[in-house]
Amino acid sequence: MQRYLLKRIFQAIITIFLMSIIIFLLGRLSGDPVPLLLGDLATKEEVELITKDLGLDKPVPVQYAIFLQKALQGDLGQSIRGARRSVVLQIIERIPASFQLAVASMLLSIIIGLPIGVFSAVRRGSFLDTAGRMLAMLGQSMPAFWVGIVLMYIISVQFRLLPTSGYGSFRQIILPAVALSGISLAGIVRLTRSSMLDVLGGEYVKLARIKGLSEKVVIWKHAFSNSLIPLLTFLGTLLTGLMTGVVVIETIFAWPGLGRLAWEAVSTRDFPMIQGVVLFMTFMFVTANLVVDLLYAYVDPRIRYK
């Protein structure tokens, strides 16, 4: 286990390191930031001063080393738009909102998705199974941004049940969370169903039934707990979908999270900000994947020894 742990952590670090190089190089490709900072009226001396100040007169590898050193100290530069505030501070401000939204939508899709999946598998071929699977298929086919807009139109505009957008109260998180959970819900239903079907055909489930255990115990204690293992690996894939969803849904519902910050930065071409957000989100994403992998290895010993 220890060896596996070290190997995975090392891989994660390499990934983040490579991503930081890519982000840095792309940043240099985006052109000279000095005119952007100073505007058209700057004198030659000012330009030289700022160029030196930002370290842009040094060779690229040195610039990267400085970038990395600063990033490790939690300094990702300043936004070049608005009040030119620190990128890191702006990112930190946006974390709680994104976190709340992600957790709410995950919980929602697990609470709804798991029972549907289990039920579909147990009553295979029943009306509910077919309906559940069709729902999953539909959920997977509709783009999150569209679901968000349609929900907003029906629930907020037509029936005036919930606010259309904004952040702060419980009522405001419902719509974005529902729209975002659509992505993961379909996947959870499908995966729970197929993994339950796998498990239910297993020898030990047969044995449990022969022993005369009640169907409830067989399904929930023996089968269900084992069917959860493949679901863990799915969490990694889920995160990618969630990431795309977060950017889109936050943009639609004016939710002040990281996704919206990224989108705002792109639309104002605020490069340091984009760089910072992308680096931070990659970091979060890689860390989350690492945790999922380690959990998986912890639950299923076969992985560790591969």
Added chain:
Amino acid sequence: MDDSLESAIPIKIRKTRLSPTVIIFSIVGLILILTAILAPWIAPHNPNVGELDNRLIPPVWQEGGNINFLLGTDTLGRDILSRIIYGARTTLSICALVVIIAGSLGTFLGIIAGYVGGWADIIIMRAVDLVFSLPAILLALLLSAIFGPSFQILVLIISFTLWAGYARMARAETLKVKEFDFIALAKIAGCSRASIMMRHILPNVISPIIILATLQVGTIVIVEASLSFLGVGIPPPTADWGSMVSEGRSFIVTAWWLCIIPGFAIALTVLTFNLLGDALNDRLNPLIHRR
């Protein structure tokens, strides 16, 4: 996905009758593809030019509808039906390009990793892991901020994030095929490594790759539409479903069709290819039926 797509050797095509759903969606799929190919001949209007006099006409079945504009017009007076038809062309050509680029690159690298092994395997699989840990959306935001949104960059970004799936699958399949006697015999007969990979391994790993490609069309459509919706995908005025939804968003109360119709087109396309992918998977993959 890996475990459901076990080795397809020998390919057993189940001789069952096609279900009505599959037949219906095959026809829908065919219509979608034909629409994309024949767009210039079947679209009633120019998708990118409209007359302001005709703006915001509702679909024909609503009050105030006009028979010349079956699905209504947008804020610039452009015909929605024509834009949907050309949108199919945009979306499906991106899908085709991505599947060709990502599919051939991924399969090629996967077979090399699986057959040659050693350092090639380690390097290729590390790259695969790296790609799997980069969310496409972030890369797209970054690149479009630098180069501005464009068709080519969009295709490259999506291909870049999807080739790894093919590589993983091709490698796994190659590892299985490698153990068969006909590979050993080919080696004894003096075939070169390249010819074994191309002529003996490739044909045997191709069917799960085709299933994956079909299933991925849905993903590509959604990613492409999401990026265009955010304004980092297909730049205007090109007709694109994602950007149509985005343009129609602020008019949802007064002109629902601007945003609902293209969204419906996206959902229908994704649903069609997902269903066909599943059906193909069921037919080409005997293992699943043991469940």
